[in-house]
Amino acid sequence: MPIKIPNELPARATLEAEGVMLMREADAVRQDIRPMRIGLLNLMPNKIRTETQFARLLGSTPLQVELTLVKMTNHVARNTPSDHIISFYRDFEDIRAEKFDGFIVTGAPVETIPFEPDDPGVFDPGPMVDPDQAQPGPFAIGPHERPYGVNRPL
Numbered sequence: 001m002p003i004k005i006p007n008e009l010p011a012r013a014t015l016e017a018e019g020v021m022l023m024r025e026a027d028a029v030r031q032d033i034r035p036m037r038i039g040l041l042n043l044m045p046n047k048i049r050t051e052t053q054f055a056r057l058l059g060s061t062p063l064q065v066e067l068t069l070v071k072m073t074n075h076v077a078r079n080t081p082s083d084h085i086i087s088f089y090r091d092f093e094d095i096r097a098e099k100f101d102g103f104i105v106t107g108a109p110v111e112t113i114p115f116e117p118d119d120p121g122v123f124d125p126g127p128m129v130d131p132d133q134a135q136p137g138p139f140a141i142g143p144h145e146r147p148y149g150v151n152r153p154l
Contacts, residue, residue, distance in 0.1 A: 002023035006025065011055050038058060040067060
């Protein structure tokens with residue numbers, strides 16, 4: 001089934017050239033079926049490339065999909081033209097009460113951020129626990145209980 005994306009989204013030309021089934025917004029309105037609504041909170045710097053990749057994947061499903069592009073309300077994208085964000089993205093605060101069948105949150109490329117493991121402000125694992133001295137927690141298995149899926153005599 002096709003994926004419904006905005007008619008002017010730059011990804012449309014790429015996906016059409018690849019043979020991905022796309023639906024125009026006007027055609028989607030006349031359909032008698034409810035599309036699967038997917039929100040995409042795109043945190044990646046190259047938003048256009050990322051939205052194209054997700055639209056390609058979602059467009060290959062047997063379901064009709066409506067993709068909503070979402071941005072954090074107060075975030076200003078540095079690597080994507082602001083007119084693209086204004087035209088195609090909705091603020092998270094505006095959509096947070098809407099119902100979606102799925103919601104994808106992309107990651108940020110943290111591998112490009114400088115990291116110094118000796119900096120205690122970056123990563124502090126807290127006190128280490130000796131496994132032999134650990135106390136059972138509230139979900140510990142008692143002497144007459146079996147872990148899920150274990151079939152052995154008590």
